[in-house]
Amino acid sequence: MATEVTRKLCLIGDFGVGKTSLVNRYVREVFDDRYLTTVGVKIDTKLVPVGDVTVKLVIWDIAGTEEANAVYRSYLRGMAGFLLVADGTRGYTLDNALKLKQSITEQMGELPWVGLLNKADLEGEWEVPADHPALLENPDSWLKTSACTSDNVQEAFEQLAASLA
Amino acid sequence: MSAEKRLEALRAALLETEQRELEAIKSDLDKLRAELDEIRPTPEHLAPLMAPALDLAQGAQREEMAEALNAVVAEGVKKSVHADRESFAEALSPAIGISIRKAIAGALKGFNQAINQAVEYSLSPKGLRWRLEAARTGVPFAQLVMRNTLPYALEEIFLIHNETGLLAAHATSGEGSKVDSDAVSAMLTAIQDFVRDSFSVGDGQLEEVEIGGRVVWVISGAQLSFAVVVHGTPPITLRQDLEQLLIDMHAEFNEQVAGFDGDREPMAPLLEKMQLVVADSLSQARDDASSGDEEGQGKKKPWLGILVLLLVAASLGWFGWQKWQVGQAFEQARLNLIERDDVVLLDWSRSGDALAAKGMFDPLLGPLLAADYLPAEFASKAQWQFAPYRSALPGALVAEKRELWAVPADVSLFQSDGWVAEGRASLAWVQQMRALNLGGMLAPSVDRVEVNPDEVQRWIDERMVTGVSARLEGEVLMLVGDVSYAGEAVLSARLQRWHREQLLLFSEVNAEALNREVDGQAKRLSTNIQQQKLAFASGVVMSPQGWAAMEQLADDLNEWLRVVPSAEEAVLVLYHHEEGLSKRRATKVKELLQQRGVPESLIRLAVQKQNDNAGMAVVTLKFTYGALKAFDIRL
Numbered sequence: 027m028a029t030e031v032t033r034k035l036c037l038i039g040d041f042g043v044g045k046t047s048l049v050n051r052y053v054r055e056v057f058d059d060r061y062l063t064t065v066g067v068k069i070d071t072k073l074v075p076v077g078d079v080t081v082k083l084v085i086w087d088i089a090g091t092e093e094a095n096a097v098y099r100s101y102l103r104g105m106a107g108f109l110l111v112a113d114g115t116r117g118y119t120l121d122n123a124l125k126l127k128q129s130i131t132e133q134m135g136e137l138p139w140v141g142l143l144n145k146a147d148l149e150g151e152w153e154v155p156a157d158h159p160a161l162l163e164n165p166d167s168w169l170k171t172s173a174c175t176s177d178n179v180q181e182a183f184e185q186l187a188a189s190l191a
Numbered sequence: 192m193s194a195e196k197r198l199e200a201l202r203a204a205l206l207e208t209e210q211r212e213l214e215a216i217k218s219d220l221d222k223l224r225a226e227l228d229e230i231r232p233t234p235e236h237l238a239p240l241m242a243p244a245l246d247l248a249q250g251a252q253r254e255e256m257a258e259a260l261n262a263v264v265a266e267g268v269k270k271s272v273h274a275d276r277e278s279f280a281e282a283l284s285p286a287i288g289i290s291i292r293k294a295i296a297g298a299l300k301g302f303n304q305a306i307n308q309a310v311e312y313s314l315s316p317k318g319l320r321w322r323l324e325a326a327r328t329g330v331p332f333a334q335l336v337m338r339n340t341l342p343y344a345l346e347e348i349f350l351i352h353n354e355t356g357l358l359a360a361h362a363t364s365g366e367g368s369k370v371d372s373d374a375v376s377a378m379l380t381a382i383q384d385f386v387r388d389s390f391s392v393g394d395g396q397l398e399e400v401e402i403g404g405r406v407v408w409v410i411s412g413a414q415l416s417f418a419v420v421v422h423g424t425p426p427i428t429l430r431q432d433l434e435q436l437l438i439d440m441h442a443e444f445n446e447q448v449a450g451f452d453g454d455r456e457p458m459a460p461l462l463e464k465m466q467l468v469v470a471d472s473l474s475q476a477r478d479d480a481s482s483g484d485e486e487g488q489g490k491k492k493p494w495l496g497i498l499v500l501l502l503v504a505a506s507l508g509w510f511g512w513q514k515w516q517v518g519q520a521f522e523q524a525r526l527n528l529i530e531r532d533d534v535v536l537l538d539w540s541r542s543g544d545a546l547a548a549k550g551m552f553d554p555l556l557g558p559l560l561a562a563d564y565l566p567a568e569f570a571s572k573a574q575w576q577f578a579p580y581r582s583a584l585p586g587a588l589v590a591e592k593r594e595l596w597a598v599p600a601d602v603s604l605f606q607s608d609g610w611v612a613e614g615r616a617s618l619a620w621v622q623q624m625r626a627l628n629l630g631g632m633l634a635p636s637v638d639r640v641e642v643n644p645d646e647v648q649r650w651i652d653e654r655m656v657t658g659v660s661a662r663l664e665g666e667v668l669m670l671v672g673d674v675s676y677a678g679e680a681v682l683s684a685r686l687q688r689w690h691r692e693q694l695l696l697f698s699e700v701n702a703e704a705l706n707r708e709v710d711g712q713a714k715r716l717s718t719n720i721q722q723q724k725l726a727f728a729s730g731v732v733m734s735p736q737g738w739a740a741m742e743q744l745a746d747d748l749n750e751w752l753r754v755v756p757s758a759e760e761a762v763l764v765l766y767h768h769e770e771g772l773s774k775r776r777a778t779k780v781k782e783l784l785q786q787r788g789v790p791e792s793l794i795r796l797a798v799q800k801q802n803d804n805a806g807m808a809v810v811t812l813k814f815t816y817g818a819l820k821a822f823d824i825r826l
Contacts (some may be wrong), residue, residue, distance in 0.1 A: 031454045096388045105355070
């Protein structure tokens, strides 16, 4: 059995939901953030032990978008799973994230994913209701995260890595 | 009736209808069985089922199906190609076209690179340095170029899965990127996608990125791509070799390639091949470098290097000296040119040995030829365009006059109350100028022009009559020798003309040393002529004696004209009385003499004084000729 496998995962979500902050919090930064504004993607890697296998996550932090255009789709090509990120203080970002997820599923089939409701540290501004249908439908797939306090950040990546091993 | 029979009868009564239906069904079933036994599966039956059956095949089933179909499909393709090549080629052309296009583009790129290299190495200072090195070390030039262009390092090869951008294998020489190779692999894929989608290049792709001294080649295959990092200038063939390696890897490890999902272990054989390529390129570069060094050490000839350097230095020095000299020659020519007052220099452009000079000059002040100013080798090539003009310089007027009067080089010309010539000149030129002055035409005074006395003497000698010699002493012409009657006349006329026309400047003729010698024949004729008696019988009719005398007179006069050069100056005067017979007789004699060839100019009628032979119709002859009074020269 291989001791190490590599998997491509993508961070998907609206502008400003905190995708890059989550990655930066989780991994040693390899490339400069400016790549996001130039080619629209920044890539980092992280080794995650899952049982007796080490999964090397190749994390594609894709610049936020409202619709999956050609470049966006090409970045998603070949991913093994994705983190669906929404900003808990802006409810509409969850709706947009769900639309993106639906679009991806239609094009690429069902893939492992973990949903992140980010900015959990801003509890006072929280907009996403706990009984949101999406949360109720897959309660185990959603985590409240905070790139600021690191809450659930590692858990989110590791949960996805476990499903990709 | 037993209970059993009763039960049977009851069943029959109750289930009669169902029984019949059951029988009918049995009958139908038997019929169907019979039909099914007869039916064999036909293409018509199977055709609609094939596609759904293939779609439904999953996992191992699918692989089994692929294996089962493999041989059949291969055979089918073979037969199809054999049967209808054109259709097959048409079907494959879209895929093959792309491959061919890529291959041709690659080959042309390599060819272009080869040409660039050849040009660069042939003409550049680097190329010349290598040629010198080749001569010095004995290493062939081509090998040297190879050696010097080969120092490259194949640092890394990334084998990237096209679909996911995941790194399938990574071979490195140990000097590779410090960044995570998985991240590099993914980022390269992202950039590739970004470039392709941003510029809508379709099948095109990013093939090469140059960063400083490194070049990153992206070589795409069907499922995997190479990203090759090379430091330095790689040989042309390296890329081609790597392209071939990628194709070979796809073919040889098709199963591993197709099944790649991020697990790199199955890709180990591919990594091995990549490592071999990296190691080979390293050892080749080292071999080339070391063999070059060894050869260089083995055949080193330092003295040859020094000699070459000296030759180069000498050549450069010589070229520099030549160039400097040429520059000096041109500059001197320019200075000489502008020194001439009449020359107006409008353009003086020099490029190497070629000169373009334009301007104006006054031809009266002398010719302006390139050959007079430039060395011959440059003059012939120079564009020498000088237009003539008339300058207002004082020298120009003098030059004009000099040209007009053909003033000799040793004579200077200037204005001092008229034009004055001064210097030494030939007698002929001096005589010409005097003639012009006498004729009232503008000419310089030649009083200050010296003429060689020998030339003057020669001139006199050539023109002096026989027996006489003359020489000029100051303003006196001294005559010496013996002169005849005829000579006297000629000499007299000639000297008068010389004096009158200022052909020779003298104010006096000294003939004391000249002995006059009477010419016998001239004197006899003269005497004969004067002694003739022309007797008339009556009226104007001559007596026989007179006629004979007239005939003799005519002969003598004609003879005179023949033997005496200055005969034209002689005159036969026929004296007569004013009117009457005497005049008629004189006129008749003149007429008769003219009829016998005597020119009219030689005969003159003159009236004799009345007291001489008064009343007689006498014609008196008197023959005179100039020589007799020749030396009463009135200058």
